[in-house]
Amino acid sequence: MKENVFSPNQLFLENESKFSYEETVILLSEHILNIDWKISAIHDLQATLKKNGKEVLPIKIFELCNPVYSGQLLDMDTLRIYSPIMPCRLSVYEKNDGKVYIARMDSATMAAMVGGKVEEVMAKAFADIEKVLEYFITD
Numbered sequence: 001m002k003e004n005v006f007s008p009n010q011l012f013l014e015n016e017s018k019f020s021y022e023e024t025v026i027l028l029s030e031h032i033l034n035i036d037w038k039i040s041a042i043h044d045l046q047a048t049l050k051k052n053g054k055e056v057l058p059i060k061i062f063e064l065c066n067p068v069y070s071g072q073l074l075d076m077d078t079l080r081i082y083s084p085i086m087p088c089r090l091s092v093y094e095k096n097d098g099k100v101y102i103a104r105m106d107s108a109t110m111a112a113m114v115g116g117k118v119e120e121v122m123a124k125a126f127a128d129i130e131k132v133l134e135y136f137i138t139d
Contacts, residue, residue, distance in 0.1 A: 011109060015137040017100040021058050024092050024100050024136060031132045038065045040087050059093035069125045082118050088125055102136060
């Protein structure tokens with residue numbers, strides 16, 4: 001088994017939203033579409049788990065795609081191996097403290113381990129999403 005080079009705190013980011021859960025979900029959807037990204041899916045994990053007899057606090061997972069960026073990676077056979085980190089994902093959830101959070105993988109750091117075209121494209125994608133999140137994150 002390989003030893004972890006990075007701690008989870010280096011590969012995953014979490015920030016408190018300055019909006020309520022519902023406001024964060026609605027506004028995030030709007031902001032993502034305004035920067036020409038696509039929302040491939042929104043998974044309501046609270047609803048899914050409730051159907052299976054498990055109660056959890058609200059949580060939605062957003063799958064986001066920018067066809068320009070993803071096309072740059074998926075049109076090359078040698079880079080398709082990195083498709084598991086696509087589409088980009090964000091989570092919006094409440095915690096027991098009553099606050100709302102936005103979490104995501106630091107895809108720029110992850111891609112830096114690969115380098116080359118993957119690093120170039122994923123760094124741009126990560127920067128786009130981080131720019132959107134500036135609106136939501138409390139100081």
